[in-house]
Amino acid sequence: MTNKNGDLYVIPTPLNEDLDDFYTPKQKKRINHIQHFVVENKKPARNSLKKLELNTSLQELKLHENNKNVQLNYEEVLDILKSGSDVGLISDCGLPGVSDPGSELVLKCHFDNIKVKTIAQESSILSSLACSGCNGQNFEFIGYLPIDKNKRKKYLSNLAVEIKKSKKTFIFIETPHRNLETFQFLLESLNTENLVCIAYDINGDSESILTNSIKGWEKINIEFEKKPCIFLVN
Amino acid sequence: MTNKNGDLYVIPTPLNEDLDDFYTPKQKKRINHIQHFVVENKKPARNSLKKLELNTSLQELKLHENNKNVQLNYEEVLDILKSGSDVGLISDCGLPGVSDPGSELVLKCHFDNIKVKTIAQESSILSSLACSGCNGQNFEFIGYLPIDKNKRKKYLSNLAVEIKKSKKTFIFIETPHRNLETFQFLLESLNTENLVCIAYDINGDSESILTNSIKGWEKINIEFEKKPCIFLVN
Structure with missing residues (x-):
């Protein structure tokens, strides 16, 4: 059993x-x-x-x-x-x-x-969207975020406003060494009810696609694999 | 030969x-x-x-x-x-x-x-994007357009403004009986240099994925199959 x-x-x-x-x-x-x-x-x-x-x-x-x-x-x-x-x-x-x-x-x-x-x-973009539970009726792929920390933070705060307005899912890619920093910026910039999905190694042995609210993520000690990561925010 | x-x-x-x-x-x-x-x-x-x-x-x-x-x-x-x-x-x-x-x-x-x-x-959405030649670094899927004619026209005019600003590709689906009307609205609402891709029956026998500028489309007498159509605008 x-x-x-x-x-x-x-x-x-x-x-x-x-x-x-x-x-x-x-x-x-x-x-x-x-x-x-x-x-x-x-x-x-x-x-x-x-x-x-x-x-x-x-x-x-x-x-x-x-x-x-x-x-x-x-x-x-x-x-x-x-x-x-x-x-x-x-x-x-x-x-x-x-x-x-x-x-x-x-x-x-x-x-x-x-x-x-x-x-x-x-496609890693659509596979992660389909497995995220985020809104798939209206979504935007924005590629990579600004590298500059302040610009990146500001960009993410704007996303929170956009999501509130349009309910749209935003999808972006982050490089391994910025994964954790960007994730922390997400926790600071988004609202507690926003959803964040973290998807990496799709189709690989360590495939992981996890979605939680900001409120939920705050309670979790997440470790990032040294792999490119797809973030979905909704 | x-x-x-x-x-x-x-x-x-x-x-x-x-x-x-x-x-x-x-x-x-x-x-x-x-x-x-x-x-x-x-x-x-x-x-x-x-x-x-x-x-x-x-x-x-x-x-x-x-x-x-x-x-x-x-x-x-x-x-x-x-x-x-x-x-x-x-x-x-x-x-x-x-x-x-x-x-x-x-x-x-x-x-x-x-x-x-x-x-x-x-995925018909990503297959058509990959075959469209439109910007695949930043794109938005918007689902279906408003059914009301005036709202639809206005929506498309707004897209033209958005594309000018962001170079983003917009992707939407149209039902067969509105394909031609929506296409004509696109010709009226977008700028001559905007790209429109029309994709239908992907993976089917009558698969057709065609991209042209508004200027180019104006010279073409297009007939729509009675099939759902994916439009990409850039």
């Missing part, structure tokens, strides 16, 4: 449903054991799930719908995860949470200490 | 160089004939090109570097394309043109009537 939580896997699906060769063998292998899927709509979901060649038959899979008309029972899904089972998250096509439903569940997982992982592999 | 131009293929590379299972057989098959690659740096490029299992040996491939220190000879690459050979575009890791070099070459191809295609398949 284990009391380890299951993981939430954020899974991309083909843009073109006729594509019969979308996942690589390793991608399939990582998630072929999953039996519970949160999906946008069941019909397109079945078409995508077929391509994943899961160990469980389509008929036996448990599909939980999450769209404009059907409100997902979040408690039920979190209970499945807490019972130790992994759950997959897919949307009709593309990446869940990026201009598609999904980020609300992802965020609840972060707040419930459930690991969020992904088999998406083409 | 053919005088058809070659195509530029925008190719994602793994975020984690140890990943030995990144491309599907169909992705490899689409580009295994390519002999010329524009790369960011040769060493990581060779590592990625190995994974593509090309028909040509690594030693015989022609690699053209494009990075902060090495200025790509654009004329040479365009001549290769105009002679009928396809060219691949890769960056060190991730998607070329998205927080990585590449968009300048992509834009030159659009202006020279060279088709830009991609084997990226996880």
Whole structure:
């Protein structure tokens, strides 16, 4: 018996449903054991799930719908995860949470200490967005922050104002030796309710994608790997 | 003998160089004939090109570097394309043109009537950005535009002001029955030098990703497929 939580896997699906060769063998292998899927709509979901060649038959899979008309029972899904089972998250096509439903569940997982992982592999920017739980309906990638400390601090304070106004997610990259300093600037510049996601080594062995509120981060003693880091602020 | 131009293929590379299972057989098959690659740096490029299992040996491939220190000879690459050979575009890791070099070459191809295609398949937003030639160092996804005509027009006029100020690329989605109207609003609202990319059916049989300036689009009689369309404005 284990009391380890299951993981939430954020899974991309083909843009073109006729594509019969979308996942690589390793991608399939990582998630072929999953039996519970949160999906946008069941019909397109079945078409995508077929391509994943899961160990469980389509008929036996448990599909939980999450769209404009059907409100997902979040408690039920979190209970499945807490019972130790992994759950997959897919949307009709593309990446869940990026201009598609999904980020609300992802965020609840972060707040419930459930690991969020992904088999998406083409872009660290969108993989981290999909796994962050931050707003994926309106987001801005701003590249690198100003190197000068004062300019960087000022820039981050402006972000806090912008987020309050627009609810937009801001995404930026930081170099390893400035990760900790920038993170401390975030704690000082943002409001307690703002979300910060720290993503590094996506698809690597030490992959870590963690989201918390400023209030939550203040209580955590975070250590940064010496790796480039993607920050998301919302 | 053919005088058809070659195509530029925008190719994602793994975020984690140890990943030995990144491309599907169909992705490899689409580009295994390519002999010329524009790369960011040769060493990581060779590592990625190995994974593509090309028909040509690594030693015989022609690699053209494009990075902060090495200025790509654009004329040479365009001549290769105009002679009928396809060219691949890769960056060190991730998607070329998205927080990585590449968009300048992509834009030159659009202006020279060279088709830009991609084997990226996880996100229509980033695939279209990578293939647009628009600024991928700072971009904002804004989802859907306002439905009300006057609000939509006003919104687009504001974008023109924003682009002038920040050089940012704005990305939005439009529903099929509003594609033409929104396109006409773009022609009316933006400045002649602004770029508009229209991308639809990415990874589909009728995939089309076209970028032109407002000045250029004014001379073209465009017909929209009855498909959702991604617009990029820069």
